[in-house]
Amino acid sequence: MTGSHPLHLDRNAILLTTSLSSFLNPFMASSIVVALPKMGDEFSLGAVMLGWVSTSFLLSAAVFLVPIGRLADIYGRRKCFVWGLLVYALASLACAVAPTAGVLLVLRLLQGLGSAMVFGTAMAIVTSVFPPGERGRAIGLNIGAVYMGLSLGPVAGGFMVQNLGWRSLFYASGGVSLLLSAAAWGTLKSEWADAKGERFDWPGSAAYAVMLTLIILGFTSLPKMNGAWLLAGGLILLAFFLAWEARQEYPVVPIRMFMDNPLFTFSNLAALIHYSATAGAGFLLSLYLQYCKGFSPQHAGLVLGAQPLVMALGSPLAGKISDRVEPRLVASSGMALTVVSLFLFSLVHESTPLPFIVACLLLSGLGFALFSSPNTNAVMGSVERKFYGLATGTLATMRVTGQMASMSLLMLLFALMLGSARITPDLYPKFMVVMKTAFICFTILCVFGLMASLARGKLHD
Numbered sequence: 268m269t270g271s272h273p274l275h276l277d278r279n280a281i282l283l284t285t286s287l288s289s290f291l292n293p294f295m296a297s298s299i300v301v302a303l304p305k306m307g308d309e310f311s312l313g314a315v316m317l318g319w320v321s322t323s324f325l326l327s328a329a330v331f332l333v334p335i336g337r338l339a340d341i342y343g344r345r346k347c348f349v350w351g352l353l354v355y356a357l358a359s360l361a362c363a364v365a366p367t368a369g370v371l372l373v374l375r376l377l378q379g380l381g382s383a384m385v386f387g388t389a390m391a392i393v394t395s396v397f398p399p400g401e402r403g404r405a406i407g408l409n410i411g412a413v414y415m416g417l418s419l420g421p422v423a424g425g426f427m428v429q430n431l432g433w434r435s436l437f438y439a440s441g442g443v444s445l446l447l448s449a450a451a452w453g454t455l456k457s458e459w460a461d462a463k464g465e466r467f468d469w470p471g472s473a474a475y476a477v478m479l480t481l482i483i484l485g486f487t488s489l490p491k492m493n494g495a496w497l498l499a500g501g502l503i504l505l506a507f508f509l510a511w512e513a514r515q516e517y518p519v520v521p522i523r524m525f526m527d528n529p530l531f532t533f534s535n536l537a538a539l540i541h542y543s544a545t546a547g548a549g550f551l552l553s554l555y556l557q558y559c560k561g562f563s564p565q566h567a568g569l570v571l572g573a574q575p576l577v578m579a580l581g582s583p584l585a586g587k588i589s590d591r592v593e594p595r596l597v598a599s600s601g602m603a604l605t606v607v608s609l610f611l612f613s614l615v616h617e618s619t620p621l622p623f624i625v626a627c628l629l630l631s632g633l634g635f636a637l638f639s640s641p642n643t644n645a646v647m648g649s650v651e652r653k654f655y656g657l658a659t660g661t662l663a664t665m666r667v668t669g670q671m672a673s674m675s676l677l678m679l680l681f682a683l684m685l686g687s688a689r690i691t692p693d694l695y696p697k698f699m700v701v702m703k704t705a706f707i708c709f710t711i712l713c714v715f716g717l718m719a720s721l722a723r724g725k726l727h728d
Contacts, residue, residue: 277456278396282405284454285389286412288352288447292382294416295359295440296324297575298424300553301568302433309433310368313686318678321550322671323372327379328386329667330479334472335387336660337519340462344388344395344656345455349448351384356444363437381444383663391659394647395459400590402647407586407640414578414636421553421575425568462653468519471512475519478504479668486675521657530649531658533723534594534642535665540716541602541638542669544609544709545631547677549574551702552612552624558690558698559617570621574628574635581636589641598645599720601637604630606713613706617699638720645723677705 303317312320339347358377365371390409397405427435481501488494512518525532549571556567589597608631615624643662650658680701690698 278405280454281396282393282408284447284451285348285393286409288348288385288451289389289409290412290416291440291443291447292355292386292416293413293575294420294423295436296321297416297420297549297571298427298436298440300549301421301425301564301571302428302436303550303553304557305428305433305564306368306371310371312368316368318550318674318681319372320368320375322674322678323375324379324382325667325671325674326480326483327376328383329379329483329664329671330476331380331383332387332664332667333475333657333660334519335383336391336656336658336663337462337472338467338656339388339391339660340460340653340656341465341467342460342463344392344459345451345457347384348388348392348455349451351381351388352444352448352451353381354384355381356441356448357381359437359441359444363434363441383660386663387660388656389659390643390647390662391655392455392459394655394659395652399648403586403588403590403640403644404583405586406643406647407583407589410586410640410643411579411582414575414582414632414639416575419572421549421568421571422565423568425563425565428564459655462656465517468512468515468517471508471515471519474504474508474511478508483668483671483675486672486679520661521654524650524654528649530645530723533719534598534645534649535661537598537602537638537716537720537723538642538646538662539665539669539672540712540719541605541642542666543672543676544669544713544716545605545635546670546673547705548609548612548631548709550674550677551705552628554690554698555615555702559695560621570625571628573625574632577629577632578636578639581633582640585637586640586644589644594641594645595720595723597641598638599717601634601639601641602713602717602720604634604637606634606710606717608634609706609710609713613703613710615702615706617695642720673709676708677701680705 299321303320306312306320307317335347355378358374358381362371362374362378365374390406393405393409394402424436427439478501481497481504485494485496485498485501488497509522512520512522552571553567556562556570557564562570585597585601608627611627611630615627646658646662647655684697684701685694
């Protein structure tokens with residue numbers, strides 16, 4: 268039988284290991300969203316600082332994903348993947364004993380580095396192992412694991428936060444990561460370094476990291492003047508970075524790949540916009556359910572789990588379909604559903620019935636499922652093997668940068684309308700204005716993402 272062939276057994280073991288690892292990070296991320304009010308109570312944090320508990324992790328991941336993807340292509344994806352799990356585990360355990368909010372934010376940066384090492388290589392390993400005819404299914408299963416983590420995170424995380432405290436999330440995440448790093452060391456027997464022997468662009472990587480940090484910090488600091496200066500500095504460094512990369516034989520970001528490969532470019536642009544328009548929704552809805560509706564963390568987690576559950580169930584099927592049907596069509600239909608769901612969320616008010624919110628979450632989950640796997644299949648199918656790590660890192664950077672942009676927009680709106688005040692009952696009307704404004708912005712943004720998705724070329728001849 269085909270399934271008993273050693274090669275297929277190796278593939279299945281690799282897919283299982285990478286999928287379990289891909290499950291862990293989103294599980295932690297969605298658990299943290301439910302835990303934010305409790306963390307805010309313990310450390311006396313306002314809405315903006317609560318946003319930074321999530322944003323610090325995303326900032327670190329965004330900065331490191333592309334350079335790490337390139338390093339993995341040169342020196343080995345297996346090494347990067349295993350060490351990334353170990354870094355993530357140690358950082359998680361340290362977060363569990365963080366004495367202050369400042370220490371927690373620093374440790375979240377270290378967690379983001381470990382996450383970048385895992386997410387920057389997991390999809391590249393899957394793509395290296397599976398041939399094109401089976402790749403969409405494998406990618407769909409891996410992404411399904413990501414969404415299963417997002418689905419179970421609010422539910423299990425809400426239960427743990429309510430009964431064991433928010434620190435239990437970090438203890439559990441650290442312990443499981445340690446076990447996965449040991450399992451990955453034994454399961455991943457081969458090494459994948461298709462760009463071995465090429466030079467790594469250290470100056471370009473440093474410029475990239477500083478540039479992205481300045482842009483993100485600048486945007487999140489607006490409308491203050493120092494935010495404008497940081498943003499201007501980041502944009503100036505961006506111009507230098509592009510000029511530098513265009514002259515390098517082995518750039519950390521091959522500019523020509525974006526110029527000569529519209530399928531790669533528009534697929535990444537669609538991912539960036541899609542995540543920018545959707546990532547802040549869970550943060551807003553978690554605060555809405557717990558503050559305005561008075562739900563417990565466990566109850567809020569059960570409600571929020573409806574969206575990623577549909578994403579987890581639909582992603583493998585969508586990935587399999589994209590092996591046969593043009594990914595542009597499948598992904599664009601998913602983004603169209605996302606546009607509708609975001610508009611419906613903008614209609615939510617303090618007395619909105621819970622079934623309406625759940626229906627919007629289910630619709631959003633279906634849109635995400637139809638978009639993500641086919642879009643990833645299009646990105647990975649549009650590049651050579653030696654660029655798999657870079658392509659994975661680039662796509663993951665689009666995801667994380669989109670999440671950062673989404674959270675940055677929310678923090679800007681919070682700063683403008685709520686300041687640094689904690690969310691109390693007398694501020695609920697202002698919070699609802701923030702929420703409505705954010706979802707209207709997200710809807711408009713996602714329309715542009717739909718245009719980018721439709722503009723990409725064909726993957727299948």
